[in-house]
Amino acid sequence: MDHRGPEFGRLGGEILEGLREVFKTSGPVIIYPASGTGAWEAALVNTLSPGSKVLMFETGHFATLWRSMAGELGLQVDCVATDWRRGADPAIVEAKLREDSGHEIQAIAVVHNETSTGVASRIGEIRRAIDNAGHPALLLVDTISSLASIDYRHDEWGVDVTVAGSQKGLMLPPGLSFNAVSEKAIAASKSAQLRKSYWAWEPMLNANRNGFFPYTPGTNLLYGLREALLMLREEGLENVFARHARLGEAARRAVRTWGLEILCANPAEYSNSLTAVRVPDGYNADELRKVILENFNMSLGNGLGRLQGKVFRIGHLGDFNELMLAGTLCGVEMGLSLYGVPFSKGGVAAALEHLEQTATAQSAVTQGVA
């Protein structure tokens, strides 16, 4: 299809409109033909200037990568270390901003759902921390593995740039990424001095007004995106969140019953997209993963960065349901046994019990109807 023709403009307009619902924003959402890493860069280069000070939290592998990117782009990063078992701490945000009486910090960049650790930072509370400190810093949030899986509210939480990608909650192949942008972010972009061209918002926003793009868009994925938006609307975004919450809780009950440790240390920050699990000392998570891959043809997520060999990750996001989770947990339970990790059987049973109990009400209703 001719990406300069009227039919394409209608497709573009429909998608750009539909995306707002998913980000829960009334503002514009920019689409890049790029993977999520590109949308990180876009968030930074459009809002900041060489030497701008950014507050970041090293909550895991992806946060570390974003931080490195910020450095490479010439930003000055104040990065708060963590033990990779918890999210960005709102109290630290507030303290750091209160200290910064000169308002040198121009942005706070947080990964909402850290894919390497299974920890979800509390964005709403971070917003309140910023407000409490009365600080004007922009809030940039990466939702690559949370958007359309875990509750997220761009407008309500006062996020200035939300970064997202196509390949998780939107159930598409990788290749599209997003910046949802606030008015404040757009205002900041007028004076931001980092050099940009491919990522520049302004020509995007101008062309998007008519459903077009300033350069060749990822046409095929845009068709898929239209379909994904319809599917999400059909299920209902709140139902999607509830589904992931229920699956996440079932996965965690399995892990606890096995006697293994969930990497995320703060229950208020459990990720409903994925669960990272620590293997006991003396065991190698990658060998466990290999046993499972070779025996049951299932590829679990590996430990990234400093977690290499120490954790495996169970994904439960996107187009995922009860029995897919159940099959996954069965594979883990068998793998734990085959590999010889000390653990208690019964994790699968505990997960099933939760799924069954939380299904009962619905079942009763549907049986009544029948």
Place this chain on the structure above:
Amino acid sequence: MDHRGPEFGRLGGEILEGLREVFKTSGPVIIYPASGTGAWEAALVNTLSPGSKVLMFETGHFATLWRSMAGELGLQVDCVATDWRRGADPAIVEAKLREDSGHEIQAIAVVHNETSTGVASRIGEIRRAIDNAGHPALLLVDTISSLASIDYRHDEWGVDVTVAGSQKGLMLPPGLSFNAVSEKAIAASKSAQLRKSYWAWEPMLNANRNGFFPYTPGTNLLYGLREALLMLREEGLENVFARHARLGEAARRAVRTWGLEILCANPAEYSNSLTAVRVPDGYNADELRKVILENFNMSLGNGLGRLQGKVFRIGHLGDFNELMLAGTLCGVEMGLSLYGVPFSKGGVAAALEHLEQTATAQSAVTQGVA
């Protein structure tokens, strides 16, 4: 693609050759653009004449349908009743044939794997029974739900016509069906008097010699068939059978642990393609299936014919692996509980134990390699 052109002829030749491996025959395999029911008709009309006597076994719903078809086509059927819990009895075959000193019985038609009951008749033993009786009857076998899932040997077992379809072990959509034919069957077709045109073997065999077909073939499915044959060859047919045997055993262990009854009464006839499970008296299998469909989005096979409401069927054939089976069994276990059938939990655990134990050797090897 032009189905009269040279490129198509090459495709046809390749597929017709490759199919022989799957049926384990050195003879021709005929492909119909039709579903499996059509290949039943083809087997009968090519080998028999009006009023021909056929020995059949009412081993389940599909056997009953094939018997009805035989009647509709003007054959005289001697149908041995069963309780739908066992296969065709080789002893009865032998006795019936011994009695038939005038050789009036022209064919014995047996369903190898009865999809409605999860019972696999012992075709090799039936062959021996025929030989013991020294009877010239043709042996016609339906392998619609067993070919490329359960061990089957057209030549070795002296089968005259093997009936099969595309949508089970060949992992394709429905729309192609097959007759593998022995020389004896072809000889019989020369004098068979039932009227035929679409199903006639002779023009098929003539055109197939160059990879062509006497009328428009199911071109798109033939491309898929080429791919399916490659996949089966890559895995190895014996490995495919072993995989299904292992999955079938795991499913049966789950059922036994639940305290439910496997419909198939004779362990020597357990089907490795699917397991039919009886629900206790006073419970309705279709209501159970509805609970599972509505809560876990899984559609189990229903009880067909006289089994309606009395059984549900767990399929484990085709492109199926350990964790898909595990997920399926989890769905059943939760459904049994939600619906309120009296049963013992632990079926999933029993299945996992079997899968794990039978996986150990392989795992040890692969770990050694690592």
Place this chain on the structure above:
Amino acid sequence: MDHRGPEFGRLGGEILEGLREVFKTSGPVIIYPASGTGAWEAALVNTLSPGSKVLMFETGHFATLWRSMAGELGLQVDCVATDWRRGADPAIVEAKLREDSGHEIQAIAVVHNETSTGVASRIGEIRRAIDNAGHPALLLVDTISSLASIDYRHDEWGVDVTVAGSQKGLMLPPGLSFNAVSEKAIAASKSAQLRKSYWAWEPMLNANRNGFFPYTPGTNLLYGLREALLMLREEGLENVFARHARLGEAARRAVRTWGLEILCANPAEYSNSLTAVRVPDGYNADELRKVILENFNMSLGNGLGRLQGKVFRIGHLGDFNELMLAGTLCGVEMGLSLYGVPFSKGGVAAALEHLEQTATAQSAVTQGVA
């Protein structure tokens, strides 16, 4: 998808309803998982008895095949020969039926659009001929290459069984075929004595009432069929016919300009689906086709049966438009020259002139809108 489940029933119901529009009938349309040849067999075995007399016309290769099938099924065929350059003659129909005062002729079977010759028999006039003769014979019509391409009216023309397939005007792969049936045909089926099972209408009509099928249907193609019906409705059936009429006329003008002979001898019977063209004596159409295939990667239809080597066929049916036809004609014009057939250039130009002239009005309108 489970072809016994409620969702499938809705799909089936929607398709069975939508097909009526395409056949222009208020009666049922039966769908077979089979290619068109199967639907020929279905039309005969459901309405006739061994030895029934059928009037047929040998209008070309496919009519000959249908006639052979009728013989194989045990019917007594009175086949009117033709020179393969014209359709079934309504005057002969009337004369034959008037002669048949004992009403021994039970059916008249006509190929609407003979794919081998590019001749479209005049079904409406044949209907009138039957009525003029006051004869009760059934009218069976093959529309495999005309349905949804050339005007066709099952009810208005009093056709009793219309035979069709999926792979031409319905723009699908081969694998589905159809019988649209009149009340009179259904009544005849109650007493028809030809043996049938796979093709039997009664179980089909019974199961179809709820959108289901008595045996495994061609599920994947049914999804495609739903889409095809939507596309036809969107364009409008009369517009589809007009498109093909315009393309057919352009093709014929090209042929005439080249100085070649259109095989169809009667302009009232030109097919708008395809044009068969005679090559001059001393030239071989198959060599010409080979030159075109090898130089321009285009496979033209070959001469079938007695026309082998004497004609080539230009298809212009289904999802076909002006520039696809233009490209096709360019390939033929270059091929004629390369192969060395004596001809006049300018065929393409003549076709373009026609296409341009018949486009003018529409263009004027659209320009006015611009």
Place this chain on the structure above:
Amino acid sequence: MDHRGPEFGRLGGEILEGLREVFKTSGPVIIYPASGTGAWEAALVNTLSPGSKVLMFETGHFATLWRSMAGELGLQVDCVATDWRRGADPAIVEAKLREDSGHEIQAIAVVHNETSTGVASRIGEIRRAIDNAGHPALLLVDTISSLASIDYRHDEWGVDVTVAGSQKGLMLPPGLSFNAVSEKAIAASKSAQLRKSYWAWEPMLNANRNGFFPYTPGTNLLYGLREALLMLREEGLENVFARHARLGEAARRAVRTWGLEILCANPAEYSNSLTAVRVPDGYNADELRKVILENFNMSLGNGLGRLQGKVFRIGHLGDFNELMLAGTLCGVEMGLSLYGVPFSKGGVAAALEHLEQTATAQSAVTQGVA
């Protein structure tokens, strides 16, 4: 597929190796999940520093966009204007470089095939000009619409960075883009000061060594790319170039016969990917395009930038053959007539004559074989 697993590494390795043939380089080719515009940015930010001087040629719309990008990124561009009817002039390159005795010019950036004008700059001659001047500037070349369509030689022509995309000669959807890089370019990247992260070569080259990527790659398109590379190898790159050359010449003969003007003023610079055609003064190319779109459902390329309304563009690149070109030219010829541009008919005939003549030899051979 897990883009960190061993199977993916094999795919990556195979593609990265195969791409070298297409660029005709023994050096690395970097793949970005981005459209072609991103690869422009990558070429600049990896090799240059803020304020670096770049020599560019405003040969058309895309050259203008690349120049704007260079400005946005903080480079100092010396842009040689043209009339948009010719390529980058090697004589000017040589003169400019000779003048630049201080070697301030760090790069020369040229669009090989300007998609907006149908002009192909002579990269080999530009290389010689640089060498004649004895100047060390890097040579950056955009081949987005020429790679795998028009002869191109990264190594032989001493190109330092070749920019390409997936959606033209590689016959894929948009979404992947490329930088083929020389050793000199890599050396330059060590000291280049423009800020970069997503586009940075170094982490790409490091990860690529094992077939991996430093961030999520465009997995689905990579599968397509493997297929595209196989197709190109099967046809043979030189045959691909010859095919486009033949189609391009046929298109130009049509344009000349119509009496219209080919935009490209220098026959040595005709593009074999596309032909831009000027409409006579007083006529609007966009109205002509609209007539053709509405009447014949064909979307011609529009005039971009300063050429808006003045030219239309006939594409003949990628998976394109004789009859597709013929159909396209037929659409243009009819459209010219309908819209009322003064022109001479016969363009299609002239194109066919060329295609036929250049086909003769091959045809003779194949006929001999038959």
